[in-house]
Amino acid sequence: MDFQTRVVQPVLGLTPYQPGKPIEELARELGLEAEKIVKLASNENPLGPSPRALEAMREALAESARYPDGSGFALKRKLAQKLGVNANQITLGNGSNDVLDLITRVFLGPGRSAVFAEHAFAVYPISVQAVGARARVAKAHDGSRGPRYGHDLGAMLDQVADDTTVVFIANPNNPTGTYVRAKELADFLAALPAHVIAVVDEAYLEYVEKDDYPDALQWLVEHPNLIVTRTFSKAYGLAGLRVGYSLSHADVAELLNRVRQPFNVNSLSLAAAEAALADEAHLERTRGVNREGMLYLENAFAARALEFIPSVGNFITVDVGREAGPVFEALLREGVIVRPVVNYGLPCHLRVSVGTAEENTAFVQALDKVLG
Numbered sequence: 001m002d003f004q005t006r007v008v009q010p011v012l013g014l015t016p017y018q019p020g021k022p023i024e025e026l027a028r029e030l031g032l033e034a035e036k037i038v039k040l041a042s043n044e045n046p047l048g049p050s051p052r053a054l055e056a057m058r059e060a061l062a063e064s065a066r067y068p069d070g071s072g073f074a075l076k077r078k079l080a081q082k083l084g085v086n087a088n089q090i091t092l093g094n095g096s097n098d099v100l101d102l103i104t105r106v107f108l109g110p111g112r113s114a115v116f117a118e119h120a121f122a123v124y125p126i127s128v129q130a131v132g133a134r135a136r137v138a139k140a141h142d143g144s145r146g147p148r149y150g151h152d153l154g155a156m157l158d159q160v161a162d163d164t165t166v167v168f169i170a171n172p173n174n175p176t177g178t179y180v181r182a183k184e185l186a187d188f189l190a191a192l193p194a195h196v197i198a199v200v201d202e203a204y205l206e207y208v209e210k211d212d213y214p215d216a217l218q219w220l221v222e223h224p225n226l227i228v229t230r231t232f233s234k235a236y237g238l239a240g241l242r243v244g245y246s247l248s249h250a251d252v253a254e255l256l257n258r259v260r261q262p263f264n265v266n267s268l269s270l271a272a273a274e275a276a277l278a279d280e281a282h283l284e285r286t287r288g289v290n291r292e293g294m295l296y297l298e299n300a301f302a303a304r305a306l307e308f309i310p311s312v313g314n315f316i317t318v319d320v321g322r323e324a325g326p327v328f329e330a331l332l333r334e335g336v337i338v339r340p341v342v343n344y345g346l347p348c349h350l351r352v353s354v355g356t357a358e359e360n361t362a363f364v365q366a367l368d369k370v371l372g
């Protein structure tokens with residue numbers, strides 16, 4: 001049986017998302033101890049989860065025989081309080097990737113198109129193609145009118161066609177770490193036809209420390225076509241638990257909830273997310289470690305005359321001045337996992353997540369050895 005002949009058309013052309021290499025896999029391959037491996041490949045929080053989240057999960061364990069609260073009532077209530085929205089504007093997902101997928105299933109399909117930028121987060125093209133919709137990719141800034149490699153919102157607007165129903169803006173974007181400024185985004189939202197859904201993906205929002213970086217929530221009332229997505233995977237340190245959410249008009253949330261699996265966020269994750277949200281001190285520590293680590297990596301790259309893309313996230317993408325694949329492989333042999341980004345149209349760059357001071361130093365030492 002050749003299953004290729006049975007597959008629905010859009011799936012034929014898809015290639016699976018390439019996740020960062022797991023520590024255990026590299027340990028097996030190299031015969032190294034897992035503890036000696038430094039993983040800076042998936043933009044995870046190097047401090048781990050909040051101790052309060054761990055405690056909440058321990059408490060929730062005993063109830064594991066029961067289905068989770070499919071409505072996510074308690075977590076949504078906490079989020080609503082914190083963010084100043086109504087709980088019926090929130091849609092929970094198994095990671096924010098799940099929410100992105102819900103959006104494509106509700107608003108995209110054959111005969112429709114989505115707009116996103118060159119070098120944008122890889123889940124957009126996968127989700128869009130999976131439902132048989134067309135991707136319209138806008139050229140990134142070349143550096144003359146905005147940050148090189150960053151989203152060019154003017155070019156994105158130009159790509160919006162009659163069949164366009166969704167636009168994805170990653171703010172900041174992964175893997176470039178670039179961001180769009182408040183004024184640019186406000187103008188974009190004002191110019192976008194009101195029937196086109198604007199998704200502003202704020203997976204790294206908590207890390208950004210720029211005055212002109214917008215929290216897109218401010219436009220939810222003015223623009224009912226806006227969906228803001230966020231996650232507990234990054235600054236909240238819960239990537240393994242898979243909790244993300246979107247904030248939108250209540251009518252849009254109602255539509256997203258129609259296709260959502262009833263128990264898409266499990267009970268341990270719900271408990272952990274609720275507790276993590278309340279742990280401001282952990283978030284502050286996380287930001288501090290990131291700020292210091294980012295500065296260290298920027299200085300290290302500058303000292304070696306390696307060009308990097310200035311990033312406001314918890315990762316930085318650096319031009320290694322040669323094909324990055326072999327550099328990535330050589331770093332693996334040194335026990336350091338980073339991320340090649342050739343699939344993002346950046347063949348000479350590597351993306352490095354900001355780790356602890358120790359991890360960052362280990363990476364730079366390995367890089368020196370590898371680049372010679």
Ligand SMILES: Cc1ncc(COP(=O)(O)O)c(C=O)c1O
Binds near residue numbers: 170201
């Ligand atoms: C820009 C962006 N959006 C969304 C996600 C999805 O994260 P998660 O599904 O863990 O919430 C990521 C993860 O790397 C990301 O970089």
